[in-house]
Amino acid sequence: MTRRMVIMLVAVAIVLAGIFGFQAFKGMMIKKFMSAMSAPPQTVSTAKVSTSAWQAKLEAVGSLRAVKGADLSLEVAGVVDQISFDSGDDVQEGALLLKLRAADDIAKLESLQATAALSQITYDRDQKQLKINAVSQATVDADAANLKNAQAQVAQQQAILDKKFLRAPFAGHIGIRAVDVGQYLAPGTAIVTLQALDPIYLDFFVPQQDVDRMKMKQNVTVHVDAYPNQTFMGEISAVNSKVDASSRNVQIRATLKNADRRLLPGMYATVDIPTGAPQSLITLPQTAIAYSPYGDTVYVVEENGKDKDGKPQFVARQTFVTTGATRGDQVAILKGVKEGDTIVIAGQLKLHNGSTVLINNAITPTADAAPTVPIDR
Secondary structure (H helix, E strand, C coil): CHHHHHHHHHHHHHHHHHHHHHHHHHHHHHHHHHHHCCCCCEEEEEEECEEEEECCEEEEEEEEEEEEEEEECCCCCEEEEEECCCCCCEECCCCEEEEECCHHHHHHHHHHHHHHHHHHHHHHHHHHHHHCCCCCHHHHHHHHHHHHHHHHHHHHHHHHHHCCEEECCCCEEECCCCCCCCCEECCCCCCEEEEEEEEEEEEEEEEHHHHHHCCCCCEEEEEECCCCCCCEEEEEEEEEEEECCCCCEEEEEEEECCCCCCCCCCCEEEEEEECCCCEEEEEEEHHHCECCCCCEEEEEEEEEEECCCCCEEEEEEEEEEEEEEEECCEEEEEECCCCCCEEEEECHHHCCCCEEEEECCCCCCCCCCCCCCCCCC
């Protein structure tokens, strides 16, 4: 009986040892298999960290306006008798542009001039007769009053006649004519626009906290949508003497040279105003930064030994950075990376800390400090 019990216990022990041994062997094999199935390397684009000259600047938007500009009209009614300009002409100050029918006003002026001439003759004759006491002083005084009255009526009629002639108030460039010969014009009807285009003003606004950074004669760089690949230079010529109470902004005026007259009044423009001295800062493409509420991060690529073929292996280490101002596609890095580090600039969304990476820089994101949008023409 005892022998049978011993044999049974030995058999049970053997069975249990086999079961536990198999489970241990299975776990070892699963672990070995899983370790052999590590995540494959991820392909990324990288860039070396470098420093660049960084000019702090203030950006604003504004509108162009002429140094002198006016929509010309007449203050009296009448029918257009003569037009002395063509659309797009350049005219000098005082040049005759348009005339209304004025035959009746001219005739009345000539009549008044004749009356004034007669009054002058009468006054001169009575002056001579007064010397020999042929007329009284009262007569001469009456003649003088009549002469002044006649001359005043001539001047009044001349002013009325002058209102029927439109002359250029300043030298400039004529716009598109809006009236025709024979057309009746009511007072104030717009006839044509006249703009002095060289130089030209740019008016823009800056917040009141930045007004102390605006200096007279300070250079500015201007961009307009009409010429996306061209910049225009100007300088600050005026700072408004008050702050707008509704927006708390201050109006600034810059003056730009415009000899080729490519810039036109009313154009929308963006302006960059450099402030302070240039700084040397580490900059990265904005695509390299992973922004999040708990902090901004980048992936730094480090060499991690060699593979079985002797080629270097790389891993991506996540690190927090402190970002500064942005400029186009670039962002300044104040802390977190150093010059010479290799940073992932594309493909980091599929990475985690410690990921193995393959570097392929055949296509990289742009890092332009002043990018422009191409326009099909």
